Amino acid sequence: MNVWIAIGVTAVGCYVVKLTGLLVPAGFLEKPLVRRLAALLPVALLAALTAQQTFADGRSPVLDARAAGLAAAAVALLLRAPFLLVVAAAVVVTAGVRAMAG
Amino acid sequence: MTSAGSGLTLLQTCALSLLVFTGASQFALVGALAAGGSPFTAAAGAFFLGVRNAFYGLRLSQLLALPRAVRPLAAQWVIDETTAVALAQPTRRSVRIGFTVTGLTLYVLWNLTTLLGAVGARAIGDTGAWGLDAAGPAVFLALLAPMLKTTTERAVAGAAVVLGLGLLPVLPAGVPVLVAALAAPAVLWAEGRRRGAGPVALAADDVPYEQGEDR
Numbered sequence: 554m555n556v557w558i559a560i561g562v563t564a565v566g567c568y569v570v571k572l573t574g575l576l577v578p579a580g581f582l583e584k585p586l587v588r589r590l591a592a593l594l595p596v597a598l599l600a601a602l603t604a605q606q607t608f609a610d611g612r613s614p615v616l617d618a619r620a621a622g623l624a625a626a627a628v629a630l631l632l633r634a635p636f637l638l639v640v641a642a643a644v645v646v647t648a649g650v651r652a653m654a655g
Numbered sequence: 656m657t658s659a660g661s662g663l664t665l666l667q668t669c670a671l672s673l674l675v676f677t678g679a680s681q682f683a684l685v686g687a688l689a690a691g692g693s694p695f696t697a698a699a700g701a702f703f704l705g706v707r708n709a710f711y712g713l714r715l716s717q718l719l720a721l722p723r724a725v726r727p728l729a730a731q732w733v734i735d736e737t738t739a740v741a742l743a744q745p746t747r748r749s750v751r752i753g754f755t756v757t758g759l760t761l762y763v764l765w766n767l768t769t770l771l772g773a774v775g776a777r778a779i780g781d782t783g784a785w786g787l788d789a790a791g792p793a794v795f796l797a798l799l800a801p802m803l804k805t806t807t808e809r810a811v812a813g814a815a816v817v818l819g820l821g822l823l824p825v826l827p828a829g830v831p832v833l834v835a836a837l838a839a840p841a842v843l844w845a846e847g848r849r850r851g852a853g854p855v856a857l858a859a860d861d862v863p864y865e866q867g868e869d870r
Contacts, residue, residue: 567675576726589843592714602795603816604816609823
């Protein structure tokens with residue numbers, strides 16, 4: 554039952570948050586500063602998420618095979634590789650480094 | 656997959672995927688429940704991770720220009736991936752197509768793989784051994800890369816990385832990401848001061864969609 558409560562609360566909360574962004578009045582968004590900020594916020598969020606999912610295990614910072622995988626993805630991006638290839642490079646290199654490390 | 660391994664039933668796993676549909680929040684919820692957290696603490700962490708979707712919605716609503724009646728339907732698809740695809744499109748028409756196609760495809764695939772994953776979790780075992788845990792950050796990096804056009808974006812990204820990692824051990828799950836979002840206003844403010852003209856003056860040069868209309 555507890556699990557269902559958690560699922561319900563999360564579902565409602567996450568949906569309301571998504572809808573809020575879409576319902577903010579258009580006039581507010583016409584302001585140049587707000588536009589600029591709305592364009593930069595995804596940059597900040599994606600950068601933080603990338604770093605956390607690569608260099609952290611739960612709440613503690615770590616440096617493991619995922620770092621090599623992300624570096625491979627970065628190289629693939631610099632070479633203008635297609636999206637799926639970028640992700641595949643990260644997965645393969647991470648698995649490879651892990652296999653070598655034991 | 657993860658959820659099947661931490662005591663959620665098949666039905667609960669699929670309901671979570673269908674109703675929440677924000678990967679990071681789902682994993683956070685499952686992780687917190689597996690660690691023995693109360694349903695409300697678990698939900699709070701998942702909620703904080705979902706807050707960033709509001710910022711995406713803010714940006715998307717000006718690009719999509721949806722009729723009010725459609726917005727509640729579109730809202731469920733406001734996530735990292737759909738935002739990134741929509742932001743990369745040159746015209747309003749392709750923004751709408753990109754958002755819809757990405758949303759629909761991901762919604763179907765995400766929930767199908769959740770079902771398959773939940774059913775077959777034990778057959779595969781430890782996903783980490785396959786390097787699949789590196790796929791998430793690689794996807795984010797691929798989405799982020801095209802956005803890093805000017806020094807401003809790079810400064811924001813750099814500051815966000817430092818904040819997001821540095822605060823991880825000291826703040827509850829999901830909160831460091833939100834604090835990292837403050838890198839955006841902070842960099843804008845610093846830049847405005849340096850140019851001595853206030854941040855508003857920056858808006859003219861490099862905001863895409865400055866004309867805002869279909870092209």
